Amino acid sequence: MHRIFHKTLARPKHAGVVVFVLVLLLFGFATTQILHQQLQTKKSVALSLAQSHVLLxxxxxxxxxxxxxxxxxxxxxxxxxxxxxxxxxxxxxxxxxxxxxxxxxxxxxxxxxxxxxxxxxxxxxxxxxxxxxxxxxxxxxxxxxxxxxxxxxxxxxxxxxxxxxxxxxxxxxxxxxxxxxxxxxxxxxxxxxxxxxxxxxxxxxxxxxxxxxxxxxxxxxxxxxxxxxxxxxxxxxxxxxxxxxxxxxxxxxQGYWLSPWVVIGDLLIVLLISLLFGRLVFVALKMREGKVNLEELIGQRTAQLSTSNLRMKAILSALPDSFYEADDDGVVTSYHSPRMDAWYQKTDWPIGKHFSELLGSDSTAVFRKVMERAKKEGCASGYEYYYDFGEHRRWFDMSMTYTADNEGGNGFYILLSREITERKAVESELRIAATAFQTQDGILISDADNKIIRVNSAFEAITGYKESEVIGALPSVISSGRHPKSFYREMFQRIKENGSWEGEVWNRRKNGEIFPEWLSISIVKDDEGVLTHYVATFKDISESKANERRINQLNYYDSLTRLPNRRMLTEEIDYLLTHIDLKCRRSAILFIDLDHFKDVNDLRGHHLGDLLLQQVASRLMDATRSGDSVARFSGDEFVVILEDVDISLNPDRIAYRAKHVANKIMTSLGQPFELNEQPYSMTASIGIAIFGQDAIGSDEIIKQAEMAMYEAKGLGRNHVCFYAPQMHEKILERVTLDSSFRLALQRNEFVLHFQPQWSRERKMIGVEALVRWIHPEKGMIPPGVFIPFAEESKLILPLGRWVMQSAMAQLACWQETTQLRDLVMSINVSVLQFTTVDFVSEVEDALTQTGVNPAQIQLELTESMLVRDQLDIIQKMQALKKLGVLISLDDFGTGYSSLSYLQQLPIDQLKIDQSFTRAIEESDKQASLAASIIGLGHNLGMEVIAEGVETQAQFDWLKNHGCDLYQGFLLGRPQPSNEFVITEDTN
CATH class of the missing domain: 3.30.450.350 (CHASE domain)
Incomplete structure (x- = not known):
């Protein structure tokens, strides 16, 4: 390979090609990277410039x-x-x-x-x-x-x-x-x-x-x-x-991000370097020139950025907002504030600190939320936070943006913060003022000329006027006209002197209704003390006024008859005694009690009783003069006070007039009343007392008239009696009887006597328990004396409970003996006792305490009881039957019971009243009544017993007509338990 390279170099053309290709590749790649970097630099500068303008x-x-x-x-x-x-x-x-x-x-x-x-x-x-x-x-x-x-x-x-x-x-x-x-x-x-x-x-x-x-x-x-x-x-x-x-x-x-000439020049340089390596110096100089141009361009852009930054700082200084810059973690990196207030610390106080170190927990939570939203959406605004500067809390409104770097990594936050403490205070005051204005009291605001400029919703609700209807009008638009002009002159004089006025005023609603209100008026002045507004607040006191009237009505008037009540009656008498000259004049009081009024409630119901009382009140008003006073004293009792006019020195004149008015009232009340479209006749008993200035007091006067009324009732009712001093003795007897009776209950002075009940074979199968009173001084007091009093005073209730418990206790003792263990004990129950809510519970408790067999207890109820609440009677009788006791209907034939109603009742026995028994020997017609009762009882599946059997002829007749049981002096008198046992043994 080395040999081939040297061979290639030995060939200029080939070497030039090789060098050209190598240099072209090398510098071509380098030039491409440089151009890309220049392009990114220009775009970054443009982006920063655009962001600064956008922020502005x-x-x-x-x-x-x-x-x-x-x-x-x-x-x-x-x-x-x-x-x-x-x-x-x-x-x-x-x-x-x-x-x-x-x-x-x-x-x-x-x-x-x-x-x-x-x-x-x-x-x-x-x-x-x-x-x-x-x-x-x-x-x-x-x-x-x-x-x-x-x-x-x-x-x-x-x-x-x-x-x-x-x-x-x-x-x-x-x-x-x-x-x-x-x-x-x-x-x-x-x-x-x-x-x-x-x-x-x-x-x-x-x-x-x-x-x-x-x-x-x-x-x-x-x-x-x-x-x-x-x-x-x-x-x-x-x-x-x-x-x-x-x-x-x-x-x-404006054109291209990179100048085409620069690009072409770079390419030419590369090409020239490649073609003419000998032009290396020229290419080097060219590269240097390009570098210098680049530095100048960067310098220009840097200067522009510096100018923009200075402008930005000037803008930030002009704004009333504080400026914060924080890194991606929330640490403050830059801070600027135009405020120089004393409560600000030195300008670099937040730099280098995390926002959680500078703020409280509440504001820190707000910042976290805003940062999350800004990081997600790019910006967030409209959030509030506070900072406590010592004892003062300052509120701020903030806007925040987030900018990430080009690679999408860590970015930074920009925060603008504006103080809104005063705005928050104003908003709070406005909310408080608005809430106070919308109170339940009516509010009216008028200007210095007293023209209405504002009312609240309570004003609209109370007066009926809409705000648009009264704006610009005077407050007199709701004036009732009840108050004279002098009233308002005095009002404004007080306002002028004291700055306020308060009092009761009558005004008129839009619908014309006049109503009372409690009005308070205050004035508003400016800083110079000049009156600018009137502020009136008022409250509708119609309801309180109505409550006063209702309270007065309840205190002084009877709700049923609308007549004055006892309180007003006594005050009227006291007024006559203290304010009217009665030295030479006298007046009279009539105490009226309706005879047998209790029967109306019992027979026809309390609603018809109330209707009767209303009609009686109306007739009393018609029967008296306008100057006389008619009052309902209590229940079915009324009182009339005769006026004291035209009364001479002769005391007979007032007595004559009182008797005349009483007779007129008797005549008026004697006319039939209409109750539920049915006529009803009744009578009244009237007591009269005459009084003058020498009277002791109202209570004594009323008591005298009441005693006279009781005297009239004692004469057989439907009478008129004048008060006499001896009437006190009868009242004293009644009071003594009441005291003695209550004391007798405490001392156990009552005893039980037992009268046997016999079958037709003269076999004793039961007894009736009869109460007797043994007084330590007066001895035996007859039942006819104390029983009516006990029923009237309701003392029959504790007496009845004692009789029931004592009778069952005696039966429990007898059940331990051979001769008396099977006797049936009959116990009388009064009407008042039966109508109590817990009567059945009392019977059940007595049975539980004594342990007697319920089938040997027979409760005797009077027939007159059946005219009362039928549903209540049926329910109680059924409850008694569930206990297992027997029920006997006493005095049958003397009441008004319906036969169809009688069939619905679980009655075991009918008791023929002794009046029918005595009449058997007097006439066949009277005897037939007793026979009818016997037949009726048997047809209804009931046992029949006759009381008051005193002769053998009565016994035989009843026996022949099928009577089942007998009771009377012929067969046995009532005796104490010890003597009763001896009698039983001898028989």
Whole structure:
């Protein structure tokens, strides 16, 4: 091989070919690599230049469009006014000089612009229906976000872009916010482009094109700005996100990235080196010249970058935002802030620190979220975080971008941070004010001329007026007319002196209804002490007034009859005694009690009883004069106080008039009443007491009339009696009986006597337990004396429980004896006792405690009990039958029971009342009644027993007519248990 190479060299032509090929391959490869590196360098420079211009453009847009937020905040707060806009827009223009105009478009129609003269042609422009802007405007309304429309031809002339932010008004009844309209910021395109300074791209030998990408069709775009020459296909592009869209900056060289001459020269050099190795010096010089040109070009680009960096720093210094640069891990590598406040530390304080070292946990979480989104989407904005500077918390709004290197590896973050502490405070105050305004109390705000400028929803709910109906009107629009002018003059005088007034006022609703309210009025003054507004808050107190009336009604009037009650009655009598001169005059009180009213409730129900009381009250009012007082004292008791007029010194006059009124009342009440379309007649007992100034008190007067009423009842009812001092003795007896009875229950003064019950063969098969009272001083007190009193005072309940337990206990003792173990014990149950809720439980407890056989217990119920609540009676009887006890119906034939109803009851025995037994010997007609009862009982499958059998003739007659059992003095008297046992043994 070595020999062949030397042979080839020996041949110039061949050697030239070999050298040409070798040099051509070597330098051709080297030249290709150099050209590729130059191309990448130029594109990197162009990309950096494009990114710097895009960042300038993004910064300029964000700064100018942020004016929308301030404009929207004030518009939401002051949407009912229009006079604030010019001055506020003028102040905004100082902070945003690049904005050509500001505009408000309620409901999408431009209503206000600033500056006015240059932009008045835009007034009335409907953004929602316009063919060019309508789609984007509707999209902005639906999304509720800031949008950037354009570029477009402006109504006021020229070309520009429009930042539009929809404004929604919050609602305070949990409904969706209401769309109000848009705020608009107009930026002329030529101002925007001049700010970004695209002209230096022309000077940098670049063609450029700034376009707006269409989201629907990614291949199409709207050209915003471009160089005179079109960009070529060999280009670089940088995309930025703007509100509701993306803009793209495209750069291409003015011609080619690499000069064709350079390429040709390099190729010629390679070719010349290859052909003329002797021209090596020339080629070397040529290469050096190319290197020098390259260094000059790089120097120029470096200078341009330096200039761009200086411009960028100037822009950043002009912005009110802080600038941070962090690496891919979140470590701050660069920091810039224009603020020189004392609470900032030295300018390099965050550099080299991770963001988690600088922030609290909450803000760190926000940063992580923003960095993730920026790394994923390229940018993220609209996030808030806070930093605690000592005891002060400062709030910031940030925007962040992420840029990766060319190989897609580690990149870096750019963060712009703007302080929004004051804005957050204003927003908080606005929310608090709005919440306070929407209280349940009505609020009315008027100006210095007292013309209404604002009301809240509670005002609308209370008065019925909508806000639009009262704006501009005086508060007198809801005046009731009840208060004289002097009332309002005094009110405003108090407001002027004290700065506020509070009190009760009657006003009128929109529907004409007059209502009471508790009103508070305060005045508002400016910094110079000049009155600017009146603030009135009021609360509808109709309900509290109604409650007062209802309480008064409950305190002083009977709810059923609408008559004065006992409380008002006593106060009326006390008033007569203390305020009316009764020295030479007297008055009278009538105490009225309805006879047998309890039967109405028992027989016909409480609802008809209530209806009867209402009719009685009406008749009492008709039977008395207007000056007389009629009151319902309690239950079926009424009281009439006669007025004291035209009463002479003669006391007989008032007695005569009282008797006359009582007779008139008796006559009126004697007329049949109508209850459920059925006539019902009744009577009343009336007691009369006459009193004057010497009376002890209202309670004593009423008590005297009540005692007279009881005396009338004692005479057989349907009578009128005047009070007499001796009536106290009867009342004293009643009180003594009550005390003695209660004491007898405690001392166990009651005993049981047992009366045997016999079969027709004169075999004793049962006994009836009868209660007796052995008084330590008076001896044996007859049942006819204390039983009615016990039932009336409801003391029959504890007595009845004692009788039941004692009778079962005695039966348990007898069951241990051979002779008496099979006896059936009959126990009387009072009506009141049976109607108690826990009666069945009492019977069950007594059976459990004594252990007696339930089949040997027979409960005697009176027939009059059956006229009560039939459903309750049936249920209780069925429950008793489940316990196993027997049920006897006492006094049968004296009540009003229905035979069909009698068939539904689980009754084991019918007891013929002793009145029918005594009548057997008096007449055949009376005897036939007893026979009918016996036949009826047998037909219903019941056992029949007759009580009050006192003669042999009565016994024989009952036996002949099939009576099953007998009880009476003929066969055996009631005896104590010890004597009863002896009698049983002797028989």
């Amino acid at each position: 453009l993004k910064t300029a847009l964000d700064k100018n469009l942020s004016a929308n937020y301030a404009l929207a905040a004030v518009a939401a707060r002051e949407h009912e006014r229009t006079d604030w806009f010019p001055s506020f827009a003028a102040s905004l223009q100082k902070d945003y000089p690049d904005v050509s105009s500001f505009a408000l478009s309620p409901d999408g129609i431009v209503r206000q612009v600033f500056p006015f003269e240059e932009n008045k042609s835009a007034l009335g422009f409907d953004q929602l229906t316009d063919l060019e802007q309508g789609k984007e405007t509707l999209q902005a309304k639906e999304d509720g976000k800031l949008t950037l429309a354009g570029p477009m031809n402006l109504i006021q002339g020229g070309e520009g872009v429009i930042g539009r932010l929809p404004v929604y008004l919050p609602q305070y009844d949990d409904s969706e916010p209401v769309f109000w309209g848009f705020t608009n910021v107009v930026i002329r395109l030529e101002d925007l482009l001049r700010y970004v300074n695209f002209s230096d791209l022309d000077n940098g030998n670049f063609n450029y094109q700034l376009t707006k990408l269409q989201e629907e069709r990614s291949e199409s775009a709207i050209v915003i700005a471009s160089s005179k020459q079109a960009v070529s296909h060999d280009r670089i592009a940088v995309t930025i996100a703007v509100p509701n869209g993306r803009w793209q900056l495209i750069l291409s060289p």
